[in-house]
Amino acid sequence: MTMYFEKDASLSPLEGKTVAVIGYGSQGRAHSNNLHESGVNVVVGVREGGPSWTQATADGLAVTTPAQAAAQGDLIAILLPDMVQKKVFEEDIKPNAKDGASILFAHGFNIHFGRITVPDSMDVVMVAPKGPGDLVRRQYQEGKGVPSLMAVEQDASGEAFDRTLAYAHGIGGTRGGVITTTFKEETETDLFGEQAVLCGGATELVVQGFQTLVDAGYQPEVAYFECMHELKLIVDLLFEGGLAKMNKFISETAQYGDFVSGPRIINAETRQRMKEVLDDITSGKFAQEWAEEYESGLTNFRRMEQEDLDQPIEKVGAALRAQMSWINSD
Numbered sequence: 615m616t617m618y619f620e621k622d623a624s625l626s627p628l629e630g631k632t633v634a635v636i637g638y639g640s641q642g643r644a645h646s647n648n649l650h651e652s653g654v655n656v657v658v659g660v661r662e663g664g665p666s667w668t669q670a671t672a673d674g675l676a677v678t679t680p681a682q683a684a685a686q687g688d689l690i691a692i693l694l695p696d697m698v699q700k701k702v703f704e705e706d707i708k709p710n711a712k713d714g715a716s717i718l719f720a721h722g723f724n725i726h727f728g729r730i731t732v733p734d735s736m737d738v739v740m741v742a743p744k745g746p747g748d749l750v751r752r753q754y755q756e757g758k759g760v761p762s763l764m765a766v767e768q769d770a771s772g773e774a775f776d777r778t779l780a781y782a783h784g785i786g787g788t789r790g791g792v793i794t795t796t797f798k799e800e801t802e803t804d805l806f807g808e809q810a811v812l813c814g815g816a817t818e819l820v821v822q823g824f825q826t827l828v829d830a831g832y833q834p835e836v837a838y839f840e841c842m843h844e845l846k847l848i849v850d851l852l853f854e855g856g857l858a859k860m861n862k863f864i865s866e867t868a869q870y871g872d873f874v875s876g877p878r879i880i881n882a883e884t885r886q887r888m889k890e891v892l893d894d895i896t897s898g899k900f901a902q903e904w905a906e907e908y909e910s911g912l913t914n915f916r917r918m919e920q921e922d923l924d925q926p927i928e929k930v931g932a933a934l935r936a937q938m939s940w941i942n943s944d
Contacts, residue, residue, distance in 0.1 A: 625783060633655065634658075634686055634690045643747060646670065648754045648784065689777060690718065720742050723801055726801040741781050743785070753789075759790035762790065834927075
C-alpha cells in the first residue's frame with residue numbers, strides 16, 4: 615500500500631484549469647471552499663435561485679447552473695446525492711462538458727453499478743474523503759486533513775492520476791494521507807461499513823441494548839447513558855489508538871467483560887449475516903433495490919425513517935440532551 619502526502623503532490627496539474635463542482639451540500643461546500651482557498655479556479659454548479667446558490671454566493675464563490683458549470687470545467691466534480699447524479703449527468707453534464715474533461719466522484723456507486731456511463735474521451739476518477747464534509751472543511755481550516763481514497767477508472771487524458779492527486783491535495787487530503795483504491799473496492803467497502811458496522815450495525819446494537827435494559831425494569835435514562843451516551847467515549851479511544859488505547863483506559867472489569875461477552879453478542883452467526891449483507895452489495899442487489907425505492911417515491915424509506923425516529927431511545931435521548939448545555943445539537 616502506498617500513501618501520498620503533501621510532499622508527494624502539487625497543484626500544478628490543475629494550473630490554468632477550472633474545477634466545476636456540481637452540488638453544494640456537505641461534500642460540495644467543503645471541496646469548493648478548500649479548493650478555492652488552495653488557489654484552484656472553482657465554479658459551483660447548482661439550481662439557480664435555490665438555497666445552495668445563495669449559500670455559495672455568500673461564501674464568495676463563482677456560481678452558475680450545472681449545465682454552464684459543466685461547460686466551463688476541465689475537471690467536473692459530481693458531488694450530488696447518489697440517486698440524483700444520473701439525471702443531472704445525462705441532462706446537464708454530458709451534453710455540455712468539454713471533450714477530454716475529467717469527471718470526478720466522491721463515491722463510486724454510480725460508476726461501479728453502471729448507472730452512469732462516461733464517454734471514452736473523458737477521465738473517470740474519484741477522491742473520497744473518509745469523513746463527512748463538515749469535518750473535511752474544519753480540518754482544512756485548522757491546517758489538518760481528512761485521509762482520503764483516490765481511484766482512476768478511466769484515463770483518457772494520460773494525466774488522470776496526477777489531476778486526481780492534485781484535487782485531493784487541494785481539498786486537504788494529502789495532509790491526512792491519500793490511499794489508492796478502485797471504484798469497486800471503495801464502493802463495496804463503503805456500503806458494507808455503513809450497513810454492517812457504522813450506521814446499521816452500531817445503531818441497532820445501541821437500540822437493542824437500551825431496550826433490553828428497559829424491558830428488564832431499569833430506568834430508561836440510565837439505559838440511555840450506558841448504551842448510547844458512553845459509546846462516544848469508547849469510539850474516541852478506538853479512533854485515537856485502536857483496541858490497545860481502549861484497553862489502556864477502561865477498567866480491567868470492563869476488559870474482562872469485553873473478552874467473555876463480546877463474542878456472545880457478535881459471533882459466527884453475526885459474521886454470516888454480515889457476509890449476506892456483503893453478498894447483496896457485491897451482487898448489485900442492494901443498489902437495484904435502493905434505485906427502485908428511490909424511483910418509486912421513497913414510500914418505504916420514509917416509513918422506516920419515521921419508525922426509527924419514533925423509538926423510545928430517541929425520546930429519552932432528546933429529553934436528556936436538552937439538559938446538556940455542552941452538547942451542540944445541530
